[in-house]
Amino acid sequence: MSDTHSPSSSPSIVFIMADDMGYGDLGCYGATKILTPHMDRLASEGIRFTDAHSSAAVCTPSRYSVLTGRYCWRSRLEKWVLWGFEPPLIEPQRLTMASMLKRQGYATAAIGKWHLGLGWTTTDGALPTADGRNVDYRIPVRGGPLQLGFDTCLCITGSLDMAPYCFIEDDHTLGIPAVDKDPYLPQQREGLMVPDWRDDLVDVRFTERAVAFIDQHAEQRPSQPFFLYLTPSAPHRPCVPPGFMEGASEAGERGDLVALVDWMVGQIDDALARHDLQERTLVIVTSDNGARLTNYDGRDYGHRSNGDLRGQKADIWDGGHREPFIARWPGRIAPGTVTDQLTCLSDLMATCADILGVDLPADAGQDSYSFLHALTGAPASGPVRDALVHHSGDGMFSLRKGRWKLIRGFGSGGFSEPKHAEPVPGGPLGQLYDMESDWQETGNAWLEHPTAVEELSHLLDEVQSQGFSRPGARP
16 A cells, blocks of 8 residues: 555544434434534535445444445345344454554544454353353453554444443453343343443443543644544434433434434534644544434334435335435535535545545455545546445345446335335336436336346446456455
8 A cells, every 4th residue: 555645744534423323314414303503514514415325224234334445245244233242244354444544644543333243252162142141251352443453442342232231442341241231221132231331321431532532632642643433322222312412302312312413523523623623634424324214112203314215224225325424624625515426435445545645455445436526526537436236234235326226126125114025927026216306216117227227237246246346456
């Protein structure tokens, strides 16, 4: 990897990725029941994307793609997500966003939900049980953030509904999970917690650590750029807002947690301003996949978490993976910009390499394309990417190219009904939507446009079989 930038001339990068925050959850994307002034201000001071997507409609695979620039279905995880005690998903030799930036002189920190697997040691030599009761929590974990390019981390292993209920600092748990989780909140799974565990204060703790990282770095190494990978557990269930955020929205507890994410963004921005770092920092705020349609109590409170998109988290329809995506970089991104460029969270890796003027190795970032010209408004010879593969929770594939979106299969492939359906004799063999005239995916145009079906089917086969999509890459 070539190096053309000195660390002192490189921007710091703050990447904030919420858990299950939908396209319609922010005020700048049309929400009225939830106030998000900090994220709305970032959008007004920078750029808002209207056609940005996670690489998958559930969280583990989308996080894998953010950090590796590679579609996760190329890994051992072909559908759904990891659980709290599964082994590391990212191969130790694979270049990640963090290790790439570290090679370019960055300080790196991972704070928040990890959900990419860890190497646990058990008391009986067997694999960890689903509840983790045979794990020896005194022994450091392996294969986590520290082995993948991060200097430090404060994390939870998976979602806030997964054991163990404890923080992991660098390579060890903070305290020993030794008591049964109490109480079990909606959706939470059986397992152990540390005695003083508070579900409602997890993201508050993450915010405090992230602010402390910025403060300490600015005071001790002011000329060194940093990469802060901040991944809140909110607004994912069990939806337990801290006391100071209760009733912050008109959309139930889940809405309060979207407001909590906004508060976190404000705290981080205040820390940057306190050290005069805003002008030298690229801040990105997005989400790992689409939102649930309702609060855990089954009510939507008149709020459309995915806007007018069809579907929800885990679905192959755009409600499952089209994300709010805003970025601010003073002096490089024009304020109040809106772009409809098709982009993917996996593109972050190539974009950061482009910012630094370095070349990605052929065996890294195989599905990552730079969207730097979309950020800055620089002239470009074409779109960010020609095509994008979508992937549902249950492993259904889709390919988007230009106006067309082809889906291999029927139904949502995720949580929405019907999840799967059989083709009708003489009918279409999948779904095809014209995303220019039918972005809500209501009219299947498969039979009317056989040429588009053939072209997209062939391209999807090619991307799946060759092991990469970025020109010049290799498996």
